[in-house]
Amino acid sequence: MVKLWSLLATGCVSLLGAGIAQAASLKNVTFSGTAPGDYFVFDGTGTTLARVPSTLSNAVKALDGNAVNPTGNVELAASSETLGFDFTKNTALSGMIAGKALTLSSLTAADWKSVGTQWIGDLVDAYLPSNLSGVRDQIKAEVGARALNEMLQRRLSDPNISYVYQDNAGIIRIGLAGFLDARPILTAGMNLSDRLFFQSLFPNPIQFSELVKYSYDGKTGYLYSFSATRSGLVAADDGISFTGNYEVTLTGHPVRAVPGPGVLVGVMAAAGLGAMRLSRRRA
DSSP: OHHHHHHHHHHHHHHHHHTOOEEEEOEEEEEESSSTTOEEEEEOSTTEEEEEOOOHHHHHHHTOOOSSSOOOEEEESTTTTSTTOOTTOOOEEEEEETTEEEEEEOOOHHHHHHHHHHHHHHHHHHHOOGGGGGGHHHHHHHHHHHHOSHHHHHHTSSOEEEEEEEETTSOEEEEEEEOSOOHHHHHTTSOHHHHHHHHHHOOSOOOOOOOEEEEETTEEEEEOOSOOEEOSOEETTTSSTTOEEEEEEEOSSOOOOOOOOOOHHHHHHHTTGGGOOSSOOOO
């Protein structure tokens, strides 16, 4: 049943992709924020992505793509997982789209004071089965107490942006490169007993993106997703990064991406999120 659904979903995406029309792309791209030079660019030929020089021309080239055919990506706040990173600073990608200014930014510690509780709530809602809805608040509090530490926040705050364009319906579509299955990253920080317990209860992939802060048409907020499609790409150095494409959107009334259905074990795993590296694992 799962395999059949996967094949059907893949086929539907392929059919839709054949008709994707990009009415407007991001123009006049610049880097801004309080740390404008703190970014990496990943690009390549075929299906393998590697780091290339962090130049404006390389960044613009990497942003050309869509959900069916993502290409490279630009990582904002690229030093966020290094010792001595200043979590009060941000790196932003700015440009014009549909005649209006759009800014996409990494998050700071102050941003997490605004979005942290909401993100935890959406994470729990994405994986909590309906029969446990009565204890949702308790689970949210428990996951928040364990997961919302600075290490996790920093690893979720450096989005890898793979494309930005407006389609013919007026929807601005933004791709976030991540992991198609974050489960190996989660279990890597667990002891053997916990790992076996986790794998026996949760055989399915866990999916969630990094967060990106946006400013567009007088509105400011945060975008993230708990559902990925297969990107067809992979990082050259670790063989696991960039395999998932998470698409978030901006419309006339921007909202967070809607969480998909999941299972309780995804929430249980979230308590161990401090050990994972959602942006990418570095040697």
